[in-house]
Amino acid sequence: MELELSLSPPYQKTPSIINKSFHGGDDDRCSSTVTRFPRVSWNQDEDDDNNKRFFNGEYQQDMDGDGEGLIGWPPLHSWRKRFMEENHSGGEGFNGRVDEEGENINVMNNNYNELLFVKVKMDGVGIARKIDLNAIHSYQMLTSTLIHMFHKYVENDEDGASYKLMYQHKDGHWLLAGDIPWEMFIQTVQRIQMVRK
């Protein structure tokens, strides 16, 4: 299934529940500096390509084994990093939220209807984002949200960059997004990756 999207300004304002950034003026900053959005298409026929570029103006992307991004960034002692990864499933971050009984709240738990955060990573970008899938109701809205979130990275990239949308199923496998109905998708998705073609 091919989802092709190209947006023209002005873009619709992101629902605030999705963008939990405390950067405050993030949205406003985007609207004042961006004048165009790239064409992004999701195409299931193309092969996965693992590019490794050395430094000559672009930085080398050494993705470490667990897919967290740049090796050695942020600079945390490997012992500490391993402790954090082991203590929180799926490497979703050291989220120690507790309720009154002292039980750890798993924000990833689908039983909590209000929030369903999944981590989204884009190839070539060192740091991930989180989006609340319960605030998104269709693949269409997902792609437009992701474009808005990651546009500044794509803008600096070569023209015509295209990505395909992959997601990690709860049984661990990586699959192409768009094949199953949205309602089924949000029941099984653990995390999302935008893979460069």
Place this chain on the structure above:
Amino acid sequence: MAYSFPEEVLEHVFSFISSEKDRNAVSLVCKSWYEMERWCRRRIFVGNCYAVNPKIMIRRFPEVKSIELKGKPHFADFNLVPEGWGGYVYPWIVEIARGYPCLEEIRLKRMVVTDESLELISKSFKNFKVLVLSSCEGFSTDGLAAIAANCRNLRVLELRECEVEDLSGHWLSHFPDSCTSLESLNIACLLSEVSFSALERLVARSPNLKTLRLNRNVPLEKLSTLLQLAPQLVEFGTGVYSAEIRSDVYASLTEAFSGCKNLKGLSGFWEVIPAYLPAFYSVCSRLTTLNLSYATAQSPELTKIVSQCHNLQRLLVLDYIEDTGLNALALSCKDLQELRVFPSDPFVADANVLLTEQGLVSVSEGCPKLQSVLYFCRQMSNSALITIANNRPNLTCFRLCILEPRAPDYVTFEPLDAGFGAIVENCKQLRRLSMSGLLTDRVFEHIGTHGKKLDMLSVAFAGESDLGLHHVLSGCDSLRKLEIRDCPFGDKALLANASKLETMRSLWMSSCGVSFGACKLLGEKMPGLNVEVIDERENLDSLHESCPVEKLYIYRTVAGQRFDMPDFVRTMGKDGGGGVPIKC
């Protein structure tokens, strides 16, 4: 007068001089002082195990009691140094076992330590007292068992952030019943269970135990037992600080803590159930060090704790503390000297907590003795950095990590050159600096101009051209350690400042633009340096001259090149190295 003092008097005077720098200075005064000093030097510090040969060290200093060795470069902590690079301690142990049978202390950092090495240590030094392993790897609990079993007078056994293969928790039982000399035991980094009964018996028969740091697997319910056996503890690290909420457990824990009248430092707190936190409130007012950097407690609880720690000098905490908690810290802890704030969710751009640059600004305002900062955050501004610099000109160590690489000033979108520039300009005693965010060559100009006392500099994703590196190498008079990753620095600055490298301990550059050819040239021209190219691509020897190397580690040495390298490391410019295949 040819002789001012008899030897015995001079020796006595020298015995008060402990710092390596001063000792080295003393030894340079004249031949007789050199001779006298070398016989009475008791402690040796080797900052780079490949910089010097152990045989030469033993020949010059025959009566050493304590040795400290460091192996891998600092960036190894972040997995930037591939496995197998080096840093093996065994050859050193073999030599010092022969040369220093009366050795009492060994401290190792970032070295590969095998069970064989530990066994050799345990059998070679009859009066062995202190073993401290920091960020080491390569050994298992079997090696620890050998230390426990054979070191009759062991006082200190500390494992700090080591990777230990856990074969059995029973290694602790290898401490003989006759061993009662333990003063410090730190097993916080061990991942599996140790035998609690062995631990209990050990603590019970160690009246001099001052430091006890447990690992995660010691349950909270058992803490009071241990504290009651060792109320003289000065430093205590809990295990997991979480258990079913029971009033009897809470009561005995509270009582046990209040019985520890000498407790000055607390750590551990792996996972936290808030209900149990008040159990240690009684010790808060005495605490000088508090490490909550693994504690999954939220801002209100953390605020409550720090507000009671009026004598706190050192705080390590997660960013759960948020700006509000740091404001409370600024109000309550006027003796604070060191603050480290770690990220709770570092791999995601979006903030999960309300911690911003404001928290650090508050602490810089409220804590007049603040000297050392390590701060992870998601946003920073030049104005905040300038304020911090103006508030705290007494900073000696400033390490800031903005999680997203190349993030600009979040208010003005400018680079953070002015902010970091203010830090180096105002903080005239600054010895250590780590920078992050969007930075141009200008920041390096500031550093080169003002960073005269800078000893160690860490740079990532910064700069625009070789000029940046040139400013640092030519301007920072005291620079000894420079580590750089992902910066557009190439050959020019490095080759132009080649002689500077001999005045430094080491230079690390990875994912930069230094060419294979430049490395070769540097290695050939500078015999006092080992220029190591670390590159895991195939055909390392046939890399084109202009090809940038993956990683480069340059260090000064009097030991010549090493021969324990894996196939992805080459020492450039020495015989048989530099990309030329060895003739058969």
